[in-house]
Amino acid sequence: MASLITKDPHISDTINNMGPCRALRGRVNGLGYSPDARLMLYLELVGFVSTAMIWTFNLLYNLISALGERWRPETHTFHLPCGECTVTLEDVALQLGLPIDGSVVTGVSAIAELAALCYSLLGASPNDDESNFLGLKFTWLKANFEHLFVNATEEELMCTARAYIMHVIRGVLMPDVNNNRVHLQYLSLLADFHNVHSYSWGSIVLAILYCELCQTTKPNAVDIGGCLVLLQSWALYRMPFLASVSHKPYVFSLFNR
Template sequence: MASLINKKLPHICDTVNNTVIYCYLLTTGYSPDARLMPYLELAGFGSAALTRMFDLQYDLISALVECWRPETHTFHLPCGECTVTLEDVALQFGLPIDGYAVTGVSAIAEPAALCYSLLGASPGDAELTYSELKFTWLKANFQHLSDNATEEELVCAARAYIMHIIGGVLMPNSNNNKVHLQYLPLLADLRSVRSYSWGSAALAMLYREL
């Protein structure tokens, strides 16, 4: 049987030229208020909220890039093949891997009204572009909560932090500075958020980027 691996296909390692790839770690940029943790746990994002920055080993990442084969979605190593699985996502992020598919509309009819209803605040035109929220706006409005914050304000802040996790860690865009509003309607009821397979969505995004 012919090998599934076609060495003639373009591969990212062809542009590396034996140099070390320098990467950056995606992060939310701030830690959640302790009062938000019960709501994040309720939504199934409690473990993901504990994700922190760490030192990257650039030489190891460069070596893995050269071993990645897009035809099989696996790393080809001297000891065999390996890849990232749903089990890895579940163990490292604690995200649900069963349930409904994470889907949403690409265009939001009334983005300002949606933000106001679920976040309690709506960004100005300069901060809300093409149905995306800027991380700078999320951080400025929800990082610091008042000592007498109401339950509704805490729920809104929890939704904002989950949006930051989705766009800053799990499913970032190319600029890593915005998150699409299509995920916000899925956070309307925090009790039903864990009914979606967020782990599958994160893994699918990882495979696409690889």
């Protein structure tokens, strides 16, 4: 394995030299509650109905860590005794139901009147003590949108659906180092529900997962972001024998079978 490394130090060097096993921590933030049934129409309209159901999960970090030890940044593939393999856009589409064609999901250079944007699309905005914000805390989203009134209007349902999707985007699909909030750049993309599906959400989810896996090859890496639910489900589907042993600390050695 060491011969595959062409430049930066790789965690596999530590493993090859009989170093200690490393278990990464996941930067994920699940919602902890399922969406209200009245939101399903809007979630289906925007193409997030499948991912919206990932509100809780049980991640196997020994398995995820072992996969990171086999990742090659040069090729964006896992190097296994049987050959190379990787998570593809097809996997994203089949397992998460996200669109993989369409416009690129990019950030915006500036957002004017942040509070006005929140009031317009969410019907609420953080308090004055958070006036200098560029992102919404997950705790704020949950406190304000977890429960719906029985007589909620269509506008309130749409606002709640946007809040739910915002949490899913940054808490489950694309977690990063700021895993306690979601940037407002995504809120502007949810303004028109009929246009949300035109973005290639699957592409950015896969790209961020690749980037996070590249970061975890560094020997000093301690955590990992990206869509770990996708990574784990892909591994267990492609290599089902791992299901019975993925909770054990020697998962890495199983790839040598």
